[in-house]
Each structure stands twice: as structure tokens, then as C-alpha cells.
Amino acid sequence: MIVDMTPEDIIGxxxxxTLTYCDGQSRKVLYTELETPYPDGKLIVSTTTxxxxxxxxxxxxxxxxxxxxxxxxxxxxxxxxxPDMPSAAFKDxxxxxxxxxxxxxxxxxxxxxxxxxxxxxTVIPNVRGxxxxxxxxxxxxxxxxxxxxxxxxxxTLS
Amino acid sequence: xxxxxTVSPDFAPDHLSGWYIFNTWLQKQSAEAIHLEMYNHYQxxxxxxxxxxxxLIYANPFDAAxxxxxxxxxxxxxxxxxxxxxxxxxxxxxxxxxxxxxxxNTRVAFTDDPDVRLMGMxxxxxxxLHAGNIxxxxxxxxxxxxxxxxxxxxxxxxxxxxxxxxxxxxxxKQLRILVRSQISxxxxxxxIGPRLQNRRADFQKxxxxxxxxxxGGGVLNALGFNAWQRIxxxxxxxxxxxMDTLNT
Ligand SMILES: Cc1cc2nc3c(=O)[nH]c(=O)nc-3n(C[C@H](O)[C@H](O)[C@H](O)COP(=O)(O)O)c2cc1C
Numbered sequence: 001m002i003v004d005m006t007p008e009d010i011i012g013x014x015x016x017x018t019l020t021y022c023d024g025q026s027r028k029v030l031y032t033e034l035e036t037p038y039p040d041g042k043l044i045v046s047t048t049t050x051x052x053x054x055x056x057x058x059x060x061x062x063x064x065x066x067x068x069x070x071x072x073x074x075x076x077x078x079x080x081x082x083p084d085m086p087s088a089a090f091k092d093x094x095x096x097x098x099x100x101x102x103x104x105x106x107x108x109x110x111x112x113x114x115x116x117x118x119x120x121x122t123v124i125p126n127v128r129g130x131x132x133x134x135x136x137x138x139x140x141x142x143x144x145x146x147x148x149x150x151x152x153x154x155x156t157l158s
Numbered sequence: 159x160x161x162x163x164t165v166s167p168d169f170a171p172d173h174l175s176g177w178y179i180f181n182t183w184l185q186k187q188s189a190e191a192i193h194l195e196m197y198n199h200y201q202x203x204x205x206x207x208x209x210x211x212x213x214l215i216y217a218n219p220f221d222a223a224x225x226x227x228x229x230x231x232x233x234x235x236x237x238x239x240x241x242x243x244x245x246x247x248x249x250x251x252x253x254x255x256x257x258x259x260x261x262x263n264t265r266v267a268f269t270d271d272p273d274v275r276l277m278g279m280x281x282x283x284x285x286x287l288h289a290g291n292i293x294x295x296x297x298x299x300x301x302x303x304x305x306x307x308x309x310x311x312x313x314x315x316x317x318x319x320x321x322x323x324x325x326x327x328x329x330x331k332q333l334r335i336l337v338r339s340q341i342s343x344x345x346x347x348x349x350i351g352p353r354l355q356n357r358r359a360d361f362q363k364x365x366x367x368x369x370x371x372x373x374g375g376g377v378l379n380a381l382g383f384n385a386w387q388r389i390x391x392x393x394x395x396x397x398x399x400x401m402d403t404l405n406t
Contacts (some may be wrong), residue, residue, distance in 0.1 A: 040257065041281060041339040045400070056194060058343070120283070122403040128395060136396075138403040143286045144258065 002079050004028040004110035010114040017083040022090075029083060034115035036064065044119060044139040050132055052077045052094075066112035070107075097125050097135055106142055106150045109132040118147045160191040161213040161354055164206065166346060167197055168218060168271035168318065176380030177216075183377045187364045188357065200270055213351040219344045220272035223398040231349040232358060233389035235365045240383055241345045243319035244277035246336040249307045257336055260285035260314065262375050267295040267303040267312035273344060276404055278316025281337045320382075343400060347389055364390060 004027055007014070012032040018024040024030050044064055047056040057065075057072050065072065065080060072079070081090075085108055096103040103123045119139035126134045163184075165177050176194070181194040192214065195205040204214055207221070219226055219242060225231035233239060248254050264287060268275045279289065280368060295312050297303045298320035306312035308329065322330075350358050350364070369385035370372035378384060 040283075040284075041337045041341075043341050043404075045343070047396075060340075102403070102406060120405060124399055124403050126395070126399055128392075136399050136403065138400060140280055141284045143284045145286055 002027055002075055003116070005030045005112075009112055014114045018082055019078075019083060021081070022079050022087070023117060029081075029110060030114050031083060031110055031116065032114040034113075036111065036115050038117060038119045039064075039143040040117060042141075046072075046077070047126065047134050047136045048077050049134050052135075054079075055134060058075070060134065064111070064117055065109070067114075071112075080109040082108045082116055084108050084116075084154060086154050088157045089154070093123055097123050100125055100127075100132070105148055107139075108150070108154075118142050118150075120146070159353075160193055162206075162211050163192050163194045163214040164197060164203065164212055165194075165216040166198060166218040167203060168269070168274070173381050176377070179377050179380055183368075183373060184364070187371075188361060190354070190357070201271065203224075205260045210285070211349075212400040213354045214348070216346055216348050216352070218271070218273050218346060219397060219401055222347060222349070222394065223401060224347055225351075226394060226398060230352045230383065232355060233391065233394040234348045234358065234362050235384040235386035236345045236347045236351050236389050237381075238385040239321075240247065241342045242273055242277070242384070243279065243339045243341060245319050245322045245338050246281050247279060247304070247314065247315045247317055247333045248336050249309060249310065250332050250334045252313070252334065254313065254336065257285050258280060260287055261290040263293055264314060265293045265295055265312045266314050266316065267306040268293075268316040269296050269297055269299055269303060269318075271318060274318045275316055276401075277339050277341065277344070279402060281316075281339060282314070301325065301329075304333060308332050341401065344397060347394065348386070348396075362403045 007030065011029050012034050014032045015031040016028060016030055018026050018028050042060045044060045045058040046054055046061050049055050054072050054075050054077055057069060062069050063092055074105040074149045082115055091106055105121060107119050107121050109119060121137050121139045123135055123137040125132045178194060181192055188237055197206065227397040246257065255262060268278060270343050295306055297306060301316045303317050304325055307315045350361060365386040366388060369378055
């Protein structure tokens with residue numbers, strides 16, 4: 001499971017929160033108000049096993065998350081979960097892809113250094129020979145207006 | 159029996175003679191009769207694919223999913239180290255400095271190359287632009303996209319990065335790059351259809367050794383790259399999944 005975040009990794013003033021994941025485990029996260037802008041022209045790509053363990057990341061993923069590739073591979077994808085994200089969003093994500101459909105949504109992600117970045121994510125099941133062998137998420141740069149809508153909406157969801 | 163080879167229209171014009179030389183070389187190496195048929199527009203290409211006329215194709219990534227899933231094609235090789243990237247360009251004198259500055263009804267010039275258009279439209283999304291709120295300007299080729307920008311007839315242009323880089327210095331001086339994609343996992347691929355598939359391994363071997371062949375190296379130069387690189391089935395599946403996520 002993922003370990004608690006530690007102050008040595010954090011850049012800037014931070015707050016603390018304890019996240020409880022859907023598998024019942026919890027983690028102490030430290031987060032700041034520093035936003036890393038989404039780089040123009042890039043896609044952030046990752047693939048997970050059927051149970052959400054990261055199995056592949058591209059370079060943009062490593063750069064934006066602040067973790068090394070070695071720290072990411074084998075970790076559950078909720079390593080990026082930000083306390084401002086409502087659980088309902090991820091429940092919808094999992095319900096949708098487990099039905100074999102495509103999910104799209106705006107996600108605020110937590111960096112290793114406590115900062116955050118917004119993405120527009122599309123998640124699909126990877127079907128090989130009729131079987132789901134994993135899931136892939138491709139993120140692109142979101143528009144400011146869509147992010148502002150989410151900033152207003154997400155605190156009203158649980 | 160004679161087989162039919164074709165090249166996705168977006169790549170054909172620049173290296174037209176190269177593809178004919180390549181086809182001659184491939185026939186000799188494989189001892190198969192292969193006819194190269196070029197289509198000027200995607201519509202004609204798609205009709206030929208639907209009618210099961212094609213056996214070998216240098217395919218746009220946009221068509222790869224349909225070729226694999228509906229037509230039983232399998233990947234052979236791709237141009238080594240090359241990938242499809244798109245550029246959003248503006249007139250050098252434009253007051254637009256960031257995609258986020260763009261407003262609805264922006265005049266966008268592009269060609270009918272579907273993957274470049276897809277990548278370009280994704281790069282315009284940060285300004286909330288989409289197919290429904292732009293003024294599209296469909297152009298016959300990438301040079302004409304550039305000309306629309308020079309004449310002030312379009313506000314932004316979507317151009318295949320390789321085509322942009324090959325524009326003349328005079329044209330490029332009057333343009334400015336707003337965004338260049340760095341996707342690197344989307345590429346054209348040479349694919350083989352069901353009728354020829356019993357020779358897939360032979361074709362792959364011939365192509366992978368092409369750069370070491372005395373004549374082959376020169377033919378590759380005429381196509382604009384140095385060597386072929388094998389595409390594993392899973393690599394192709396991954397690109398298809400990726401295109402699927404972008405297609406919404
Ligand atoms: C392919 C894929 C990519 C995901 N990407 C993210 C992500 O970038 N950030 C995130 O917080 N959760 C992501 N998730 C969702 C997590 O698996 C997890 O559901 C979420 O972080 C919330 O944790 P919880 O479900 O344990 O409560 C992704 C899931 C999948 C299948």
C-alpha cells in the first residue's frame with residue numbers, strides 16, 4: 001500500500017488530510033495551493049491492471065506527478081488522489097469502465113511535492129481477445145472555464 | 159494473383175515517386191505481384207477498404223482500428239523513430255499568443271488528414287473550441303493551410319508537424335508556432351491484409367533488413383526516413399486504444 005506523505009517532499013506551506021480509500025486503507029496526505037500548469041501539446045498516459053495498479057506511465061506522467069517511474073509502477077492509482085476530489089467521481093469512473101464503457105471527466109491530481117494539476121481524463125478498458133486486461137487513461141489540457149466549473153461543483157459532491 | 163498496395167493520402171504527395179520505387183523493390187524482394195494504387199482523398203481510400211480491395215497499406219493511425227478490428231489487418235512495421243505530430247500555427251503578426259486567447263468562431267484551417275485534425279482539435283480544447291463552434295476551412299493540402307494563414311483568411315492552422323518543418327523558409331518566416339504536439343505514440347504503420355497474411359513473417363523480415371540492402375537504403379531515403387522498425391501486436395492495440403480515448 002502507499003505510505004504517508006512526508007514534509008521533506010513538500011514544497012511550500014501545506015495542509016494535512018487523511019484520505020480513506022475504497023479498499024478501507026487510509027493515508028496521510030500533505031497538500032499545498034501550488035498549481036502546476038498543464039503543458040501544452042502533451043498527453044499524460046498511464047495504464048493499470050484490472051484492479052487499478054499502475055503498470056505503465058509515459059514521461060509526461062512522471063514529470064507532472066513528481067514521482068519517479070519506479071515509485072509509480074506497482075502503486076495503486078489513488079497515489080494521485082487529491083483531497084478536493086469527491087469520491088463520487090471515482091465511483092462513476094470505475095462503474096463506467098467496468099461496464100466496458102469510456103469515462104471522461106476533469107480530475108484534480110496531487111503531486112508528490114504537495115502541489116496539484118488539473119487534467120481532462122479519458123479512461124477506457126483495454127480489451128484483448130475479448131477480455132479486459134487493464135485500463136488506460138489519457139489526459140489532456142482542460143480549459144480554464146471547465147476547471148472553474150469543477151472547482152464550484154466538486155465541494156457539493158461527496 | 160496480384161495484390162493491391164496503397165498509401166494513406168496524407169503522406170502520398172510529398173514522397174509519391176518514393177512509394178512507387180518502394181513498391182518495385184518490394185515486389186522483387188517478395189516475389190509477389192503488387193500493384194500500387196494511390197487515392198487522392200480519404201473517401202476513395204475508405205471505399206476501396208470497404209470493398210476489400212486492399213492487401214497492403216501504409217495506414218493513418220485513424221484508420222488502424224477499423225483495419226485491425228473490422229478488416230483483419232495486422233501490423234508489420236513503422237518508420238523508425240518517426241511519429242505523427244501536429245502543429246497549431248498562426249500568422250507571425252497575429253496578436254494570439256496562447257491557445258487560451260482563442261474565442262468561438264475562430265477560423266481554423268486544416269486538411270482532411272484525420273489524425274492531424276484530431277490532434278489539432280485537442281490542442282484547441284483549452285480554449286473551449288470544438289467542431290461545433292469553429293469556422294472550419296477545409297484545405298487541399300498543408301501548404302494551402304499555410305497560405306490561408308498568410309492571407310489572413312484563417313486565424314489558426316492545423317498542420318502535420320513534418321509538413322510544417324518542410325515548408326519553405328520564406329513561408330515559415332511569416333508564420334509562428336503556437337503549440338507543437340509531443341505525443342510520440344501515434345504513428346503511420348505498414349499493415350498487411352488477410353489475403354497476404356501467410357507471408358507476414360517474410361514481409362517483416364524483408365522490411366526490417368531493408369536499410370542494410372544496397373538498393374533498399376536509397377529507397378528508404380526517397381520515403382524520407384532511415385529504416386523500418388517492427389510493430390508488435392500489443393503496440394498496435396495500445397495505439398488503437400489511445401486513438402479511442404482521443405476520439406471523444
Ligand atoms: C486507468 C485509470 C487511471 C486513473 N487515474 C487516476 C488519477 O489520475 N488520479 C486519481 O486520483 N485517480 C485515478 N484513478 C482512480 C483511482 O483508481 C482511484 O479510484 C481514486 O484515486 C480514488 O481512490 P478510491 O477509489 O480508493 O477511493 C484512475 C483509475 C484508472 C482505472
